[in-house]
Amino acid sequence: MLGLLGVSLGSWFFGTHIAARLTGLVLLLLFLLYFALLNWTAQSNIRLREEKGGGEETGPGGQPPAETQATGGAHTEEGEQAPFTEDDRAEWAAFLQTEGRVLWAGVIFLSATIAVLILKN
Secondary structure: OHHHHHHHHHHHHHOOHHHHHHHHHHHHHHHHHHHHHHHHHHHHHHHHHHHHOOOOOOOHHHOOOHHHHOOOOOOOOOOOOOOOOHHHHHHHHHHHHHHHHHHHHHHHHHHHHHHHHHHHO
């Protein structure tokens, strides 16, 4: 939808077919770049947390993290969040890394496509 919007706006504003294509691709590139940067920020926060060490962490309001607040038992009451374990953290970090690779690959591909279209015309 974003690509179609960009193509239609590019055609309307600039009037040429190449400008319409470029506008659509630039909008897609900006969209992917935004999420790639959000992913990079999340990965940076995880790395910073790991570098600081896990011993002195506090949760919201200066309380101990959720792992130490859990009141035992596998079941949680309705509305209560389950603790975030170290395995969950490792899985989340792996997911963010994979997602980041896909997003940055898309950014690089769209950038190369835009460069080829500009150089071609």
